[in-house]
Amino acid sequence: AQSVTQLGSHVSVSEGALVLLRCNYSSSVPPYLFWYVQYPNQGLQLLLKYTSAATLVKGINGFEAEFKKSETSFHLTKPSAHMSDAAEYFCAVSDLAGGYNKLIFGAGTRLAVHP
């Protein structure tokens, strides 16, 4: 069965510092991987997706993630944090094994950015 583990339910960084949000997945077949961001009182917004093309995926707002099969990881990074990046981030995995894009979400990581 698929699963997603996000290490660290809360991450705090200074403005301008590197953002690193960790995601490890478990899947019996090549997965599709997604990162979503959720701002307060809003739905989830797609940041980026990996669908078996380039292993380094660039997304919106300066975020990127690297698919590492050997480590079953898909960590999200941003070189320099902005105050506006404060939100909750969700990693999700899907493999179409059920015939459709059924997303299994991690528990989420809340990112705080302080001045």
Added chain:
Amino acid sequence: DAGVIQSPRHEVTEMGQEVTLRCKPISGHNSLFWYRQTMMRGLELLIYFNNNVPIDDSGMPEDRFSAKMPNASFSTLKIQPSEPRDSAVYFCASSLGGEQPQHFGDGTRLSIL
């Protein structure tokens, strides 16, 4: 382009009442998903429709929950009778199918007193 539209944004009602949540997917999307988000259980898929047909309802918690999609531009999630443990944020999402990403609405925050 309009995104996924959900209504109402907030709903407060008393235990035992019927609750109906509504969703308008993005035009042209053939896949529709209903999710529930709680602190304890995170994001859970409740039901998945493809071309207006329910394909996977294994996540629907019990018979009190039902969902319909009468046409490509409208879906409802109904809870009858509602219970306090149903309090959560309910999201609707739509996609073009396959590995295409899901686009989420802003959710309905449901409180059952």
